[in-house]
Amino acid sequence: MSADTSPPSPPGGPATTTDRRARWWTASWSLLRDRVGLLRLAAAERHVSALLVLVHLWTAAVPALTATGTGWLVTGLTGAATGRVTASEVTWPLASLSALLVADEILTSVGRALEQYTAGRVDARMRRRVRRLAVAPPTMAHLEDPAFADDAARASDVGEGRVRSPGTAAVGQLRLCFRFLGALGSAAVVALAFSPALAVVLLLVCLVNRALIRRWWVHLADVRDEREGMRRRAEYWSDVASTGPAAKEVRLFGLHDWVVRRRTRELLDWAETIWSTRREILRQQGWIALLAAVAAGSALLLPGWAAARGDLPAGDLMAVIVAAWNVFQIASMGREAFDIEYGLGAVRAMERLDAAHGGTGGPPGAGAVHRRAGAPAAAVERRGPAELSAEGLVFTYPAGRHRIVDGLDLTVRRGEVLALVGHNGAGKTTLIKLFAGLYLPTAGRLRVDGELLDEAGAAAWRARVAVVFQEFNRYPLSLADNIALSAPEHRHDEEGIRAAARRAGIDTLAERGPDGYDTVLSADRAGGTDLSGGQWQRVAIARAVFAVEHGRDLLVLDEPTAHLDVHAEADFYRRVVAEISGATVVLISHRLSTVRQADRIALLEAGRVTEQGTHRQLLDADGEYARLFRLQAARFTDTRHRTGERGAPR
Numbered sequence: 001m002s003a004d005t006s007p008p009s010p011p012g013g014p015a016t017t018t019d020r021r022a023r024w025w026t027a028s029w030s031l032l033r034d035r036v037g038l039l040r041l042a043a044a045e046r047h048v049s050a051l052l053v054l055v056h057l058w059t060a061a062v063p064a065l066t067a068t069g070t071g072w073l074v075t076g077l078t079g080a081a082t083g084r085v086t087a088s089e090v091t092w093p094l095a096s097l098s099a100l101l102v103a104d105e106i107l108t109s110v111g112r113a114l115e116q117y118t119a120g121r122v123d124a125r126m127r128r129r130v131r132r133l134a135v136a137p138p139t140m141a142h143l144e145d146p147a148f149a150d151d152a153a154r155a156s157d158v159g160e161g162r163v164r165s166p167g168t169a170a171v172g173q174l175r176l177c178f179r180f181l182g183a184l185g186s187a188a189v190v191a192l193a194f195s196p197a198l199a200v201v202l203l204l205v206c207l208v209n210r211a212l213i214r215r216w217w218v219h220l221a222d223v224r225d226e227r228e229g230m231r232r233r234a235e236y237w238s239d240v241a242s243t244g245p246a247a248k249e250v251r252l253f254g255l256h257d258w259v260v261r262r263r264t265r266e267l268l269d270w271a272e273t274i275w276s277t278r279r280e281i282l283r284q285q286g287w288i289a290l291l292a293a294v295a296a297g298s299a300l301l302l303p304g305w306a307a308a309r310g311d312l313p314a315g316d317l318m319a320v321i322v323a324a325w326n327v328f329q330i331a332s333m334g335r336e337a338f339d340i341e342y343g344l345g346a347v348r349a350m351e352r353l354d355a356a357h358g359g360t361g362g363p364p365g366a367g368a369v370h371r372r373a374g375a376p377a378a379a380v381e382r383r384g385p386a387e388l389s390a391e392g393l394v395f396t397y398p399a400g401r402h403r404i405v406d407g408l409d410l411t412v413r414r415g416e417v418l419a420l421v422g423h424n425g426a427g428k429t430t431l432i433k434l435f436a437g438l439y440l441p442t443a444g445r446l447r448v449d450g451e452l453l454d455e456a457g458a459a460a461w462r463a464r465v466a467v468v469f470q471e472f473n474r475y476p477l478s479l480a481d482n483i484a485l486s487a488p489e490h491r492h493d494e495e496g497i498r499a500a501a502r503r504a505g506i507d508t509l510a511e512r513g514p515d516g517y518d519t520v521l522s523a524d525r526a527g528g529t530d531l532s533g534g535q536w537q538r539v540a541i542a543r544a545v546f547a548v549e550h551g552r553d554l555l556v557l558d559e560p561t562a563h564l565d566v567h568a569e570a571d572f573y574r575r576v577v578a579e580i581s582g583a584t585v586v587l588i589s590h591r592l593s594t595v596r597q598a599d600r601i602a603l604l605e606a607g608r609v610t611e612q613g614t615h616r617q618l619l620d621a622d623g624e625y626a627r628l629f630r631l632q633a634a635r636f637t638d639t640r641h642r643t644g645e646r647g648a649p650r
């Protein structure tokens, strides 16, 4: 893949001087704002950053002190050599320089530890903010937006950022400020010991050199940011190659080499764009460094000539050379400069997330408090079985182009059991996500208990809904915790947990488990155990039952018997669905033997309800539902005949 590696030129033809000046001011202002933003990130960690400032103050003083001490030592040495001072007078500057070096060594180590600690805390805070933003919007649409995923990955520093992160950028910015202060101190030594003009020239040459180099590194950071999606894709394949859930298929199908090749190709595509930019940078940087070295080296000839003429004592000459050397250090981009450029991307990503997803717009690090829509309600107030009505409901996924729900009209009556059936992809799961308030309709109206469900009401409504999803979560927690997670404020209700487990048929699991309900459901925890697919599904059912018992007014079951054996499936309706009181139930299933017992059945085709009624009514209507039912019944009868069983379903 080829990549444009040069810094972007302004769009729209040659710019006028006024344009250029305006752009320069805008860029400088935004640079200053970003840098101050980084400092504020570090400053939010008050106590530790105060200590860090003290250490850095010392570090900033060291270059000027070293230059002065060296000059002092050389003065002593030359004096001793010519017999003008006693050799013992050399001891003081030597001892001072040694003490300086020892103190510097100790404080540098302390500074490094403080920086690591501060960076870790800043990173953790950024991750917390991203998590809050992820759960703040009332629906889930943002989670399917690639821009959100990229910015969230960038801001919370997952993956590569473990080396460079917002935290390392923040402490790097702090360190850089004091490096500049140190350079100013060294320039002051040059000015005092020899010439203010030379000090100013040295500083200017170094700053211009730095600005030129920085321009290229900023470009590299931009290239990285633009390619974040590529890196995320490559990381996905890394995870598939090395992590648990996909490992079974990868081994069984012998996919390992294919996955590694795929990952390598994606990674190389991404890396090539970065490397080509880096190569260009190194070429440009070589020229810039050479020019700067020539300019600064020539400037240093001046004190040399002055010393040769006898106008500058040897001690002062050494102080000037050491100080000038220290000033040179800021010409090059130190480690912190790369940390900063990288981390600025994270800070900007955070700002974009804040702006787009309900941030306060406050400064990064100010610890903006967001509404925690994803947080469980303290206690759900039972309002009685819910009634839902959809009128002309339309829904298109954020990343999709087609209407998945397409002008659907349907009422789910208070307290009834409504079954949704239909072919794969008909839109059943999508519809229940709308019913559960996880997405808002693209058009049409959805009412809950007669009230229009909008963004403002979605979170409150979700607190009244319990769902068993097709892809339910498997928490590596105890059996009791797995059940009570749907109403954690009732975790103490041990009898309720047991009752839910009995209804879902997993009470025997607790009896057999080594620690009863405290058995951890994870094979990689000491004393823990894993469950079969069907057992996990029963845990998910128990979780939903527990939620309904604690006040949820709508229970949604999406393929709740998909993993269950024949006996459990036959038992499911009687033990779970028929026992629900005080909640409306929406049940999705392809197993029409389960569905037929529902109060009403709605058939979905291409995002619309095409048939509805009781099982009997639908059979009498002899439409698509009747055809599907006969098809399943025929298979069932056929199997029974072959296995010698008697009877056929009605």
Ligand SMILES: Nc1ncnc2c1ncn2[C@@H]1O[C@H](COP(=O)(O)OP(=O)(O)OP(=O)(O)O)[C@@H](O)[C@H]1O
Pocket: 144, 397, 398, 399, 400, 404, 422, 423, 424, 425, 426, 427, 428, 429, 430, 431
């Ligand atoms: N997050 C998504 N983004 C874009 N399209 C999606 C998304 N989720 C589902 N779809 C599309 O929506 C359509 C309906 O999917 P849905 O899961 O609602 O069907 P379903 O009726 O529940 O199917 P099944 O019986 O197989 O579970 C499918 O064509 C699918 O490709």
